[in-house]
Amino acid sequence: MSLLAVKDxxxxxxSLPICTSFDFELQCDEYWGVLGGNGIGKTTLLNTLAGLRSAESGDIRIDGLALHQWKKKQLACTLGLLFQDSVDTFPTTVLETALTGRYPHLSFLSLEGQEDIELANQALSDVALDELTERQVDTLSGGERRRLALATLLVQNPRLWLLDEPTNHLDLHHQINLLNLIIDKVKANRGALLMVLHDVNLVMRFCTHVMMMIDHNNIICGPVAEVLSTENLSLLYQHPIKKIQSDGGSFFLPE
Amino acid sequence: MSLLKSNGVLILSPRVIALFLLLILFSSFCVLYSLTSGSVDIGLARVVEIILGDNEGMQGKVIMELRLPRVLSGFLVGGMLALAGALMQVLLKNPLAEPYVLGVSGGASVCALLAMMAGIAGAWLNIAAFVGALFSILLVFGLARLGGSWNPLRVLLTGIVVASGWGALVSFLLAVSPATQIHGMLFWLMGDLEYARNFKLGLAVLFCGFVISMLIARGLNLMARGDNQAAALGVSVDHLRYVVYFLASMLTATAVMQAGNIGFIGLIVPHLVRLLLGSDHRILIPVSVLLGGSLLVIADTLARTIIAPQQLPVGVLTAMIGVPLFLFLLQTTMLKSRS
Known part of the structure; x- marks a missing residue:
C-alpha cells in the first residue's frame, strides 16, 4: 500500500488554482524532490498534504486512511512537516524546542522523561548542535535554526517526511550532511520523503523521483532518470538549462 | 535560563520545587503583611490568631470582615489578570498582548459607567460590568470570525479598534456625567479593590481557569511556536484557540467586574516570568498566578496606606511598581544575554 495516495x-x-485533478502516489522507500518556480504553490501543496489547510476537492490518504479520519496526534507520529521558517516570538531554549518533537508520542498528561531528553540530545548531536542545548533560540544563526528545526523533526521521527526547502540557510557541508542524515533516517523507518528543493543537482543526488510543478494543469511526476531533462527543466523555470557531464555524473546549470 | 537541564533533570526537579515553595512563602508573606497594615494597627501574631479562629472584638471584625476579603480578592484578581495575560500572549503570538487588549475592559467600563449614571451601586454594578465584558468578548470574537480563517493579527487589530471605540464612549460618558459622580467613576476606571468583597467567585473562576490552563499547558508551549508548527506536531489548534480565548476572556471579565481596570499586571507579570524562567507554560502559569496575586496585594496595601487616610486607586500603584521593576529586569537580562 502506498504511504501517501492523492486522487483527483x-x-x-x-481564485488562484494550485493544482487541478492531481493524482499522485508515494510508496515506501521513495525519495521525491519537488521542483517549481516561486509562488507556484509548492508550500501550499505540502501544507495540504499534511492536513494544515483543506483542499477544494479530492481524496488524500495516508497509509490507506483518509487524512481527516486520522487522530491529530497519531497523524503527527506518522507524518512530519518541516516548515520554511520557524517562529520564535517567545524565549525558548534549543533543547526545549527539540523536545517539542516528542509531543505526539506522549500521552495527554505525561511529562517529558529521561528517555525523551536523551532522544532530543541525540538528534541535536546528529545535527551538530549538541554544544548549544542551553542557548536561547533567538541567538542562533539562520543555519543553526534550520538545523534545530530538522532536529525537532528527527525527534518527531515520522515515516512520511514532508520537507519545505530543508537546505535553506545551510552551508554546503551541512546541506550534504543533513540530507544524508534524513535519507538514512527515512530508510531506517521504511518511510518515504517528499522535499521541496531549488537545487536540481541535489534532487539528482538524493532523490529517486521528481515532481515538477509547471502549472496547475501540468505537474510532471516520475523517476528522476526519466523526467529530469533539460527540456522539462527549461519549461519549468522558463529559462534555458544545459546539462554538463563530468566525473561520470551529469549536472544541470542555467545558461 | 531553562528549568530543563540537558543532564536529565525533569520539570519537577528540586530546583523547580524550591522555586515554588519560595513563591508560596512570598505570597503568604504578602497576604499577611497586607492584613497587618491599615488605619488600625494589628500585629502579625494577632492577625494569625484571628485567622486561626480567635476573632473576637473589634480587631477580629476589621480583619475578618474588612481586610481579609479585600486582600484575598486582590490576590485572586492579580492571579486572574496574570493568567489571562499569559494566555492572551500565546493566543495572539504577541508578547505585548495583555488581558484588556481585546476590549474586555472597555465593554465593562461603559456598562459600569452607565450603571453608575443610573444610580446603581454595589453588586449590581459588578454585574453590569460583567455583562459589558461578555458583550465585548462576543463582539470581537464574532467580528474576528467573520473573515473565515483565524489570523492573530486580525483578531488583535479588531480587538484594539473595538477597545478604542469603547474608550471613546467612556470619554463621552465622563463628559456628560454630573460632577458629583466623576470621582467615583474615575476610581472605577483606574482600578480599585474597594468594592471587591466576593472572593468566593474569584476563587472558583481562578481555580477552574488555572486547572484548565495547566491541562493544556503542553499544547500552549507548541502554540507559542506558531499555529502551523503546533498543528504539525499533533495539537488540535482550532479547539485550543477557542478554549484559550474564552478562558482568558472569562478570567479578565471576572477580574474587571471586581476591580475595574488594573493595568500592567497582566502585561508585566507573564512577561517578567518569561524573561526569568523561559516559556514553558507548566512553570510560567503557576508562577505568573502567584506573582500576579502578590504584586497586586502589595500594590493595594500601599494604595491603602501610603497617604492614609486617603486611598489611591490601586491601578496607579501597580504601574508605579511595575514599570521600574520591568525596565530594570529588561536591562539586566539584555546585558546578560549580550555578554
Whole structure:
C-alpha cells in the first residue's frame, strides 16, 4: 500500500488554482524532490498534504486512511512537516524546542522523561548542535535554526517526511550532511520523503523521483532518470538549462 | 535560563520545587503583611490568631470582615489578570498582548459607567460590568470570525479598534456625567479593590481557569511556536484557540467586574516570568498566578496606606511598581544575554 495516495486533488488559494485533478502516489522507500518556480504553490501543496489547510476537492490518504479520519496526534507520529521558517516570538531554549518533537508520542498528561531528553540530545548531536542545548533560540544563526528545526523533526521521527526547502540557510557541508542524515533516517523507518528543493543537482543526488510543478494543469511526476531533462527543466523555470557531464555524473546549470 | 537541564533533570526537579515553595512563602508573606497594615494597627501574631479562629472584638471584625476579603480578592484578581495575560500572549503570538487588549475592559467600563449614571451601586454594578465584558468578548470574537480563517493579527487589530471605540464612549460618558459622580467613576476606571468583597467567585473562576490552563499547558508551549508548527506536531489548534480565548476572556471579565481596570499586571507579570524562567507554560502559569496575586496585594496595601487616610486607586500603584521593576529586569537580562 502506498504511504501517501492523492486522487483527483484540486487546491486553490482564493481564485488562484494550485493544482487541478492531481493524482499522485508515494510508496515506501521513495525519495521525491519537488521542483517549481516561486509562488507556484509548492508550500501550499505540502501544507495540504499534511492536513494544515483543506483542499477544494479530492481524496488524500495516508497509509490507506483518509487524512481527516486520522487522530491529530497519531497523524503527527506518522507524518512530519518541516516548515520554511520557524517562529520564535517567545524565549525558548534549543533543547526545549527539540523536545517539542516528542509531543505526539506522549500521552495527554505525561511529562517529558529521561528517555525523551536523551532522544532530543541525540538528534541535536546528529545535527551538530549538541554544544548549544542551553542557548536561547533567538541567538542562533539562520543555519543553526534550520538545523534545530530538522532536529525537532528527527525527534518527531515520522515515516512520511514532508520537507519545505530543508537546505535553506545551510552551508554546503551541512546541506550534504543533513540530507544524508534524513535519507538514512527515512530508510531506517521504511518511510518515504517528499522535499521541496531549488537545487536540481541535489534532487539528482538524493532523490529517486521528481515532481515538477509547471502549472496547475501540468505537474510532471516520475523517476528522476526519466523526467529530469533539460527540456522539462527549461519549461519549468522558463529559462534555458544545459546539462554538463563530468566525473561520470551529469549536472544541470542555467545558461 | 531553562528549568530543563540537558543532564536529565525533569520539570519537577528540586530546583523547580524550591522555586515554588519560595513563591508560596512570598505570597503568604504578602497576604499577611497586607492584613497587618491599615488605619488600625494589628500585629502579625494577632492577625494569625484571628485567622486561626480567635476573632473576637473589634480587631477580629476589621480583619475578618474588612481586610481579609479585600486582600484575598486582590490576590485572586492579580492571579486572574496574570493568567489571562499569559494566555492572551500565546493566543495572539504577541508578547505585548495583555488581558484588556481585546476590549474586555472597555465593554465593562461603559456598562459600569452607565450603571453608575443610573444610580446603581454595589453588586449590581459588578454585574453590569460583567455583562459589558461578555458583550465585548462576543463582539470581537464574532467580528474576528467573520473573515473565515483565524489570523492573530486580525483578531488583535479588531480587538484594539473595538477597545478604542469603547474608550471613546467612556470619554463621552465622563463628559456628560454630573460632577458629583466623576470621582467615583474615575476610581472605577483606574482600578480599585474597594468594592471587591466576593472572593468566593474569584476563587472558583481562578481555580477552574488555572486547572484548565495547566491541562493544556503542553499544547500552549507548541502554540507559542506558531499555529502551523503546533498543528504539525499533533495539537488540535482550532479547539485550543477557542478554549484559550474564552478562558482568558472569562478570567479578565471576572477580574474587571471586581476591580475595574488594573493595568500592567497582566502585561508585566507573564512577561517578567518569561524573561526569568523561559516559556514553558507548566512553570510560567503557576508562577505568573502567584506573582500576579502578590504584586497586586502589595500594590493595594500601599494604595491603602501610603497617604492614609486617603486611598489611591490601586491601578496607579501597580504601574508605579511595575514599570521600574520591568525596565530594570529588561536591562539586566539584555546585558546578560549580550555578554
Amino acid at each position: 486533488l484540486s487546491i486553490s488559494i482564493g
